[in-house]
Amino acid sequence: MRMETFIRKALRLKAHRVVKVEEDEGAGELTVHLDRVGERRLRCGVCGRAARRVAGTRRPERRWRDLAMREHLVQLVYAPHRVWCQVCGLRVERVPWADTWQRVTHALARAVAALARELDWAGVAAHFRLNWKTVGAVVEGAVLWGLAHRRWEPLHVLGLDEVSRRKGQQYLTVVYDLARGRVIWVGRDRTTATMERFFTWLGPRRAQAIHTVCCDMWSIYIDAVHTHLPEATIVFDRFHLSQYLSRAVDDVRRQTWRRMHGREKAEFKRTRFLWLTNPANLQRAERTRLSALLRLNSPIVKAYLLKEDLRRFWAYRSTAWATAHLRQWLWRASHSRLEPFQKLARMLRRHLDGILAWTRIRVTNGALEGMNNKIKVISHRAFGYRTSWMYIANIYHCCAGLPLP
Numbered sequence: 001m002r003m004e005t006f007i008r009k010a011l012r013l014k015a016h017r018v019v020k021v022e023e024d025e026g027a028g029e030l031t032v033h034l035d036r037v038g039e040r041r042l043r044c045g046v047c048g049r050a051a052r053r054v055a056g057t058r059r060p061e062r063r064w065r066d067l068a069m070r071e072h073l074v075q076l077v078y079a080p081h082r083v084w085c086q087v088c089g090l091r092v093e094r095v096p097w098a099d100t101w102q103r104v105t106h107a108l109a110r111a112v113a114a115l116a117r118e119l120d121w122a123g124v125a126a127h128f129r130l131n132w133k134t135v136g137a138v139v140e141g142a143v144l145w146g147l148a149h150r151r152w153e154p155l156h157v158l159g160l161d162e163v164s165r166r167k168g169q170q171y172l173t174v175v176y177d178l179a180r181g182r183v184i185w186v187g188r189d190r191t192t193a194t195m196e197r198f199f200t201w202l203g204p205r206r207a208q209a210i211h212t213v214c215c216d217m218w219s220i221y222i223d224a225v226h227t228h229l230p231e232a233t234i235v236f237d238r239f240h241l242s243q244y245l246s247r248a249v250d251d252v253r254r255q256t257w258r259r260m261h262g263r264e265k266a267e268f269k270r271t272r273f274l275w276l277t278n279p280a281n282l283q284r285a286e287r288t289r290l291s292a293l294l295r296l297n298s299p300i301v302k303a304y305l306l307k308e309d310l311r312r313f314w315a316y317r318s319t320a321w322a323t324a325h326l327r328q329w330l331w332r333a334s335h336s337r338l339e340p341f342q343k344l345a346r347m348l349r350r351h352l353d354g355i356l357a358w359t360r361i362r363v364t365n366g367a368l369e370g371m372n373n374k375i376k377v378i379s380h381r382a383f384g385y386r387t388s389w390m391y392i393a394n395i396y397h398c399c400a401g402l403p404l405p
């Protein structure tokens, strides 16, 4: 088969033909020149209808990148016609090998979008020898298409979480389908307005099926859930609670450290890790060191024991026992004379229902920890996101399981 015929078939050309293929051996490039076939009908670039008439003037030559052929970069060159559409008027024709305004062909766009789920944009750009802006534009196109074509599946267990960008200066709210482990919605900020936008998008019919919401003790999320999903049970996310607990231990550690001197201070040096890690995950030598430290009479030891004690709460299956354990813990924390724990106890008391709901409904956003990490990784690929929409688009692209064009 001649190269021209091969390309015509690969691009599925009907109203266009390959005029010639130029090979630049030095640069490793193939340039494919295209033109219109006789009087075949062309389509409107806006609505896609067959145009009634082709105008006399053409647009200047444009270039599109296509999939490489045996290490050769392939470029298509074509000067689009202008056509008279009965609906849209005078427009540029629609070319069958690429979306309007894209600089790459459908085939290349598909390959780029698929790889962009695995690699960062710079890596994808390097692989296909493209500009990263082109990669961004392809991902954006794929996401818009995917969002418009995704199949809706009933939603029962919702996860609400926030991710921060630029060191906490910018927040996004991420909504998960916890049953399927997917992102279903991403919105800017974490305000009441964000939640209003989410519930407007969701609509009352889809909201009806939701019976459980897992989230952080963030009052805006809680209020929004109470307003829009009055029947749903809120379960506070275990991993957020563990974070609060670790923070309290660390606050005590820092306060204690500041008051220490000399040898005592030396002994506590570089122990943060020991206090915060689950003892089951420590190495033998670390465990020995920790048990020596635990013999000291210090506020940090008290804090550590409180932390380990609350951890046992998660193992309870009986609501009655769990409630008894939690109440006793709250009493001890409030009487511990450790200010961070007193504060924590006050917060937990205000949200007791949502914490105890865990004993009945064992859901946690932690099932999505992998996904959460993925979102963090995406956010660290900072370059390429000129706008938060680009960041949002990439979260959808990598975590929402959208269909690809």
Ligand SMILES: [Zn+2]
Pocket (backbone or CB within 6 Å): 044, 045, 046, 047, 048, 049, 085, 086, 087, 088, 089, 091
């Ligand atoms: Zn039209």
